[in-house]
Amino acid sequence: MRERRVHAIAAGRASTSALRAERGLSDSAGRASRPGRIRGSDRAEFLVTVAEHAHELGPLSSPRPALELELRNVSKRYPRAREAAIEDLSLTVGAGEVCVLVGPSGSGKTTAMRLINRLIPLSGGDILLGGRSVLDRDEVDLRREIGYVIQQIGLFPHQTVAENIATVPRLLGWRRERIAERTRELLELIGMDPQEIGPRYPSALSGGQRQRVGVARALAADPPLLLMDEPFGAIDPINRARLQDEFLGLQARVRKTVVFVTHDIDEAIKMGDRVAVLRQGGTLAQYATPGELLCAPVDEFVAAFVGADRGLKRLGLSTLADIALLDATALRGEHPRVPDSMTLRDALSTLLLGGGGPLVVLDGAGLVKGQFTLELAGGVLRGGDGGAAC
């Protein structure tokens, strides 16, 4: 299958990092030859919707501002357990930011998330949503204001896709027409045809489609906060990457405050505006942007957790467009040509595969923009220059 890969940077994500959306558009022959699976076209359509027609779709109906979330000295102890599940955890997630909780099993990341919507009662400390303690709220009302997505999705098998999405609006007692309108809008947002998919039961959907519906359901009442517990953990790697990209595209539009739990550091780096690394016993090891985490892990635990390839991972956060390239006018001979939307990590890999020679970098219009060399790659992380410096 011939695949045209276009790396695109969608500007205008939260200030802490740029949206790293990777688009893989299959050609029509490729689409037709692989019926049954989650088709590449699903995603292509979705990304087209988000990236190119965003202005036409406009803001979602009744947009509610995202709220800041603050965990203040939170702890959780279980009656018969010797060690605390969560110990003195404090962190603040800015309104509209994605905070990823990451850590090995036993680090209490899921527990921490479930404390926020009070599915698990707090033992100590406080959690504030928009400056207001969640402990002062009726827990049922609180949960209706917080989107909730879990790994196994938990779609209601006895309800259609449309009914599933309408769950929280129905609990909130919205009018029938408003629910129908909102359901249609969300199905379109996740790139599904409301007429075709809406009346289906979840058993008729693929795993990727179910996960999209799970996200749509969580967004239905336009909650100011979204909790996601390993939402893409049960999906195969190719579709996981697609769903991650889709979610980043979606987040760029809906701008929710998101708490995202994963055990996968690569996913954490990709999805998070900030990443909280938890260690055994539920203590916070480091809370930082992905770049800071990779450049300056605070201790050996974090360094080991992010991996010895953290330098490469750091390069993966920036693209050729983010750095100052060398002049290519004097460059002679045949050299690999790459788009400037390529990450530095991929560029370095391409460069090494090509024997170490320079890469010719093209801008969006296909014009030569400059060259990328091994020396340049070596200098980037040491702060020689712009975007990717540590």
Add this chain to the structure above:
Amino acid sequence: MLIAAAPVIPNLGGSAYACERANRLFCFDWISRNWGGVLWPALREHILLTVVAVAIGFAISAALAVAAHRRRALERPIVAVTLVVYTIPSIALFELLVPIRGLGLSVRSAEVALVSYTLLILFRNILTGLREVPEEVLDAARGMGMSARQLLWRVELPLALPAIVAGLRIATVTVISLATIAPLIGVQSLGTPIFAAIGNNLFKTELLAAGGLAVALALIADGAFVLAQRALTPWSRGR
């Protein structure tokens, strides 16, 4: 023996119906002449006994199952009691109820006995159905802000429907079968013609007709439940 007044083998002397006089295996003439007077009233009472018993049994079992679903500790005592009741021989149970004040030789005694036999089956099936609702579905429902009551009515009970209907099918067939001994305590049912046939030195047509009706009733009731389940659980079709 307590046997209600019953139709007799018609006029064995000088009757025009040779089939009946000879007590052949099956006399259609007798059926057509006795449908309105004997068989239909017996069938009607039988259906009524069954519907009332299953309805009351279901209401009690559902309440017990929901209680045991919320408080696990209740399961054992409920199973113990319903199991003991279930194992009492049916004839004995019917007779045991008669001396009880307020019951006696009445439909009330029959219903108490029949309901008793539905409890174990229905309780176990409903509880199993409730417990088999996938954990992630419950987690998602709670996380989205369903109260315990909404969870029960909107998620747990609908998803338990297949198990509940399975229980209702067994309970209903059991009750239809057991209700044939209701005439022992003076209550009319399809058992009435059967006992009459036995009392009259086994009039085969009457015995076969009433027995056949009981079997047909059980099959029809079972089929109706299957159809009802299909209509009520559209999501489980066409996987």
